[in-house]
Amino acid sequence: MNKNTLIAVLLSSLVIVVTMVVNVKFFGPKQNPNAQKVKETAPVTEEKEEAAENTLYVAEENSELQEERYTIETKKVIVEFTNKGGDIISYKLKEHLDKETQEGVEMVDNVTEKNRAFSMTLGNELNPVLSDYFNVKKIDDYTIGFYKSYEVDGNKVVIGKRYSFKEDDYLFKLDITLNSEEEGKNINLNGDSYSIRTSPQIGPHYNKKDRYDSRQVITYTGNKAARKPIATKIYKNSYEWAGVAGKYFTTLVKPVSPLTMEAYVNCSNEEINGYSNSQIFLTRKAEDSKNINDSYYVYIGPRSESELIKYNSQDKNSWNLSGLKFNNALQTSGLFSWIEIALKWSLEMIYKLLQKMNIANWGTAIIILTILLKLILFPVNQKFAMSSIKMQEIQPKVKELQDKYKNDQQKLSMEMNKLYKESGYSPLGGCLPMIFQFVILISLFNVFNNYFEFRGASFIKGWIEDLSVGDSVWSWKKQIPVISAFTGNNIRILPFLYTVFQIINGAITQHAAKENGQDNSGNPGMQASMKYMNYFLPLIFFFMFYNVPSGLLLYWSLSNFLQLGQQLLINHQTKKKRMELEANKVVVNKNVAKFKGGMKKTR
16 A cells, blocks of 8 residues: 555544544534623522522412422323422423333423422522412413412512413423513513523433433524533523433424523533533513513424424424424534435435335344445445556656656646646545545434434344444343443444454455555555554444444444455456556567567568
8 A cells, every 4th residue: 555545544544533532422513612601690500599589579478379280291292290380390202212211201300399390580590490389270281371479679570381282292382471560660680581491401311421422502593503512601692592402302492582582591510419400591681561471482302303394394383383493403413414414314215115115124224225325335445446556557657757856846746747637547536535435434423323213223122122222132230340331231242243344354455455566565664554454443443332323333334244345346356457557567578678689670
């Protein structure tokens, strides 16, 4: 392998390793170092909330009220409310099972007495939540209202919250009203009216040690979504909607009138009872009016394109909403998102075809996609191999030009370009195909690691039970130091298959390089680099990706296996081409020899 190609291989491998590590560790864009606080005070915590003095507003006394709980159930969700503040304390998704609890995924998690889903504070988010007993009105099977009178800075204000659901939709509507009973008095607590918050945490239970899961805060404005890791921080950013997202589920809040909201999002990952929150707080500006009537559309459900895209067209959802662009909450790699879209579309088309054949299985769809991609990329691999042969063919002329114009780099560059053009060789022909394949690999990593349809999708019983997690042929419960931390208490087959096939591929490639006279046998440094690429790099990947989703490793393992056959075919073609070049070279040398030996010229 020539020096330029080797450098390209090393650089490309470095790019893929770094990219994968970043994706795995952070699972999205890096945290914004320019995030700014918009108030002098620190982000809200339960300790600060408990210490705050509630001097600006007092609840109207009603000794007859006590805590009661209410439930609304639709085809999609089971929601439990408390009249304490009129908040949500449980929100279970009926169609999506939590593997740990064997119940519907709980999207309102880590709730405490002082921190519930869609709790309100009067003024900004640093004030205590309203935890008084509200009056309740069950309007119909899918609508419930809560209301309470408060004295706010000497002004009597009635606060109302109404939740409206649809029978077959993950999205609900939250209406908030603040009505002043005194003419000419607006509701203004230090420049703000009130604040609401999402659930302290969303399900399923988030394990921070899981490198392939995450929690993000998402804000959307101007046709662009910003995704940042959850931290106890205030991000200055206006938004059309904002929310919290995990790997497969999300909560998104869309104010009907975004301009009435303060242009910042307060985030908190405060740890409660050994479990970190993933929560945001949204604050409503003060208004020169005695009545405030606000509405929010709240989506709590799967982070899947099939569900989120419904709110782009009014005929696709029960609320007749359009243009919300909730599908921008999906995790993408940004630069390569268009490739991810194409890969998802291809995967879905294959799955639909399998459905028509009554053999629908996402694992089978992955296998078919892998075969198709290898067929499409075969000419790319072939071109890369032939590029090295072409370079070998023109190498004597290259050396001749380098010697001739060694003192004139500009002239050398011109002549080299001329030679490349005449011979049909492209210096980038060896690098671009590999880079293209790495781009595909990165895109597939993001698709397979976040694709909602893989969650819970079984391929082979007893081995690959869920394409969204690692495969397993044997597991144990007792924790073993170091080993359990690496294996997750599971023996997996796919990482071994991937590594073995990758090493065999490396050996075949190195053997082909020797046959082509590109083994760099006289350069110990180059030989060491090749050994690293062919043997140690796959081992590094083995440890890095032992616990990646089985859907991704299924693709990689099969791709490496198919690559064996392709590489053998390419090796045969390059060997044949090299022999043709040698034969032509011998014929030329014989003719030259005859001429030099005094052969008589013929007329």
